[in-house]
Amino acid sequence: MLAITVQTESGPALARPSAGELTALLRRIGGDDDHFAVVERIPGADQVFLQTWRAGAGPFATPGLDPQTRAAAEERARTGIRTGCWTAEEVAQGVCDAFDPDEAPVTVGQARRIVAQLWQERLAEQAQWPAETDPDRVARAFGALASQGLTALVNVTCCSGCALSEVAGERAEGDRGFAFFHHQDTAAAADGHGLSIRYGGYPDSGADSAAIGRAVTAALADVGLPVVWDGDPTKVIEVTPLRWHKRLPAGR
Incomplete structure (x- = not known):
C-alpha cells in the first residue's frame, strides 16, 4: 500500500491505494467530470501536494493560467x-x-x-512578528467587552447590513448592547486602512449607544490600541493606525 491519499474530481478520496489501484485511477482520468487527481502524503504536510490534469486521452499536464x-x-x-x-x-x-x-x-x-x-x-x-500583535490586542479587547455584557463579534458575516440583522441571534442573556466588525472591515484593516468598529445598544435593554461606544473605546485603549472617535453614537469607532498582523490559522 502507498502512503498517500488521492482525491479526484468525481469521487471520494482514496486512502493508501495499491500501485495497481493508483494506476487504474490515473488511467481513467480525462473522462467527463473526471479531469484531475490531487495526491497528498500520509501523514500530510500542510500545503504540500501533487496535482495532474488531463482532457480525454491527451497527455497529463499541470494546468496553467495566462x-x-x-x-x-x-x-x-x-x-x-x-x-x-x-x-x-x-x-x-x-x-x-x-x-x-x-x-x-x-x-x-x-x-x-x-x-x-x-x-x-x-x-x-x-515568524518575525512580535509575540503580541495588534489583532491579538483587538481580540483581548473584544473578550473584555463580552465579559461586560456586550455581544462582541469579530469578523462576522459580510457587511454591516447582514451583521446587524444577525447580531441579535448571538446575544447572550444579559447583553445590553453589541460591538462587531465584519469581513469588509477586516479586509480594509489588512490593507492598512485601520479597523472600523460598529456598536449599539439593544432597544429592549434601555442601553444608550453613546455609553456603549465609550465602553468600546475604553476596552480598546486598555489594551494599548489607538482609537479615533468623537463621541457621536452615529459614527463608527476607528482603530488607527493599526498593523494587521494576524497569524494564519493552523491546519488547512
Whole structure:
C-alpha cells in the first residue's frame, strides 16, 4: 500500500491505494467530470501536494493560467491570506469564486497551488512578528467587552447590513448592547486602512449607544490600541493606525 491519499474530481478520496489501484485511477482520468487527481502524503504536510490534469486521452499536464489571470488570482489570494481569518482551503475557494468560469476560470487545483506558495511566504513573515500583535490586542479587547455584557463579534458575516440583522441571534442573556466588525472591515484593516468598529445598544435593554461606544473605546485603549472617535453614537469607532498582523490559522 502507498502512503498517500488521492482525491479526484468525481469521487471520494482514496486512502493508501495499491500501485495497481493508483494506476487504474490515473488511467481513467480525462473522462467527463473526471479531469484531475490531487495526491497528498500520509501523514500530510500542510500545503504540500501533487496535482495532474488531463482532457480525454491527451497527455497529463499541470494546468496553467495566462499571466493576467494569474496575477489577479495571486492578488486575490494575498488579500485573503493577509486577513489571517481563513484557512488555506477557504482562501483557495475564494480565489475560484472571484472569477467568471465562462471568461477566466481558475480551478480549485490552480488556486491551491497559488495559495500554497503565498501561504508559506506569509508563515515566514509572521515568524518575525512580535509575540503580541495588534489583532491579538483587538481580540483581548473584544473578550473584555463580552465579559461586560456586550455581544462582541469579530469578523462576522459580510457587511454591516447582514451583521446587524444577525447580531441579535448571538446575544447572550444579559447583553445590553453589541460591538462587531465584519469581513469588509477586516479586509480594509489588512490593507492598512485601520479597523472600523460598529456598536449599539439593544432597544429592549434601555442601553444608550453613546455609553456603549465609550465602553468600546475604553476596552480598546486598555489594551494599548489607538482609537479615533468623537463621541457621536452615529459614527463608527476607528482603530488607527493599526498593523494587521494576524497569524494564519493552523491546519488547512
